[in-house]
Amino acid sequence: MSKKFIRLPEVKNKTGLSRSSIYLRMSNGEFPQSISLGNGSRAIGWLESDINAWLEQCIATSKGRAL
Known part of the structure; x- marks a missing residue:
């Protein structure tokens, strides 16, 4: 599996979170x-796979099942 970095604008777009919310949650x-x-x-970025896993965890948690 290749590792792809994504930058803040794409992270914001994928998650629907603001910049400040992302940094607060990181801290x-x-x-x-x-x-x-x-x-x-x-310059910083996030591994796209890490963001996708975080999103999947959020979905699972909201549906009442932990990953």
Whole structure:
């Protein structure tokens, strides 16, 4: 399986969360952590697979079954 990084605008689009909600949930351990995309670079991204797994967990939790 290939690893694809996605940037904040796509994460916001996929999750429906605002930037501040994403960072708040990250700091509370309720959202996947971002990954630095280079040494000394301020650019960050998320593994698309991590975001998809988080979404699946949210769906399962809302339907009353834990993954």
